[in-house]
Amino acid sequence: MTRWLVTGGAGYIGAHVAAALLESGREVTVLDDLSSGHREFVPSRARLHTGSILDREALATTLHDVDGVVHLAGYKYAGASVTRPLHTWRQNVTGTIELLDAMRQQGVARIVFSSSAGVYGTPDVERVTEATPPAPESPYGETKVAGELLLADERARAALDGTAFLGVALRYFNVIGSGDPSIRDTSPHNLVPKVLAALARGEAPQINGDDYATPDGTCVRDWVHVGDVALAHVAAADRMERGMQLESVYNLGSGDGASVREVLGAILRAAGSDAEPKRAPRRPGDPARIVADGTLAARDLDWQMRRSIDAMVASAVAAERR
Ligand SMILES: NC(=O)c1ccc[n+]([C@@H]2O[C@H](COP(=O)([O-])OP(=O)(O)OC[C@H]3O[C@@H](n4cnc5c(N)ncnc54)[C@H](O)[C@@H]3O)[C@@H](O)[C@H]2O)c1
Known part of the structure; x- marks a missing residue:
């Protein structure tokens, strides 16, 4: 049995992901600072550690003995991010850097990252595909692009080191x-x-x-259902555990x-x-x-x-x- 760390697992989507991973037969640890999450959302079979992804000690403790990470923790309010850009960057980008660094130190080599339709801004196409260039229009959207770039850079670093690192970003559309x-x-x-x-x-x-x-x-x-979004994370975890080749980015639309x-x-x-x-x-x-076109994820x-x-x-x- 494998164990996955779910950052932000006390949140709306994270709690659904934690439940779906448990349902798939995996064990789950949740790291959440409860800034917008709720203790009671965390499935009872998951282990909850209350703490921040900005706290290295909390990361070291919760990454111990895990096989992969689903990284949902973050500040998700695109509109409000305009008035709180530094907060948004600290939570979403500094937080992701700390997480990736702690993963590297502990040899945890699989991550599924919550990205967003916000990376596309105002696209002038009928349906966006993963090839549609990102053009974020808020600090929030920018931080999601930055998170995806961090994953890409870690993949390149691992290829040079000859170490394993699998990272995939899922761009969610309107989750409901x-x-x-x-x-x-x-x-x-x-x-x-x-x-x-x-x-x-x-x-x-x-x-x-x-x-x-x-x-x-x-x-x-x-509009996409949160239960379907959660299942896509389980599929990604499954493919990574089996060493299957995945794209770096998928639209969930x-x-x-x-x-x-x-x-x-x-x-x-x-x-x-x-x-x-x-x-x-x-x-x-x-x-x-x-x-969005969801063909690749399908x-x-x-x-x-x-x-x-x-x-x-x-x-x-x-x-x-x-
Ligand atoms: N809801 C959507 O439609 C949507 C769309 C696209 C992307 N996303 C992304 O999905 C993720 C989850 O979104 P959600 O709708 O479940 O939001 P949410 O606010 O319910 O969940 C975020 C969780 O992260 C936790 N958190 C925040 N900062 C943290 C930190 N520094 N350390 C530890 N935990 C922290 C919060 O307490 C909360 O439980 C976010 O990254 C968001 O940007 C959501």
């Missing part, structure tokens, strides 16, 4: 839903928690911008888009609300449309869409309501 009703998205900036919070206050949910050049005027996004208005409609249906959404100003830096990581938008949203609403 819940694979376990006790784990939910608690981000104050994401659509489901925002809409449900507005409804709970008796207010109309907002749509930021309805005059984009899209079919219904609202932004089009590529559906190839299809749904508008914010459509997803908001699904949320209201699932919540049993007839509230009328109200128009709010555009948010700076929101691209009109971003949809080929190598068993990546597939297992649920409809309505089913994804219903799982999210059920978890929030709980």
